[in-house]
Amino acid sequence: MSRETGRTLIASNKKARHDYTVLKTYEAGIVLAGTEVKSLREGRVSLVDAFAQERDGELMLHGLHIAEYGFGTWTNHQPRRTRKLLLRRVEIARILERLRDGGVTLVPLSMYFSNGWAKVELALARGNRSYDKRQALAERDANREIARELGRRLKGRRPA
Numbered sequence: 001m002s003r004e005t006g007r008t009l010i011a012s013n014k015k016a017r018h019d020y021t022v023l024k025t026y027e028a029g030i031v032l033a034g035t036e037v038k039s040l041r042e043g044r045v046s047l048v049d050a051f052a053q054e055r056d057g058e059l060m061l062h063g064l065h066i067a068e069y070g071f072g073t074w075t076n077h078q079p080r081r082t083r084k085l086l087l088r089r090v091e092i093a094r095i096l097e098r099l100r101d102g103g104v105t106l107v108p109l110s111m112y113f114s115n116g117w118a119k120v121e122l123a124l125a126r127g128n129r130s131y132d133k134r135q136a137l138a139e140r141d142a143n144r145e146i147a148r149e150l151g152r153r154l155k156g157r158r159p160a
Helices: 014-019 034-041 089-101 130-155
Strands: 006-011 020-030 051-055 060-063 083-086 107-113 117-127
Touching: 014 020, 014 107, 014 117, 020 089, 020 107, 034 107, 060 089, 089 107, 089 117
Parallel strands: none
Antiparallel strands: 006 107, 020 083, 020 117, 051 060, 051 107, 060 083, 107 117
16 A cells, blocks of 8 residues: 555634734644544544643643544544644744743644644744734725726726
């Protein structure tokens, strides 16, 4: 059996991009049990309440829900257990330095298979306030309207 190549998206956390301003992203491996990998291949994962924290100089992912594998036996995993993230020491040091400054959190944006290995895209993020969210929505609507008008003019149609 040949090894899987490319990048296959498992799950994404769309709400995180809405609730936070992404400052920097990192790709991290994740320590998983065998039944967890099988559940991931079925796409049974939720990143909604997940976040990362430091514990003993390592980064741990909390709140990630990977559903129990349907055909698992007594070897099945706990759905919301804490999982270790795999990053280089230099990257961990940089992330911890930014986290200690305050006002920044580490949230997972997406989970995917990269060449057969389960990976998590983490983001150093700062929380948005409600007026930031409204401003972003208004800006997106304005850009969409500008693009529509430009498309009309390029096609030679009159403005609506």
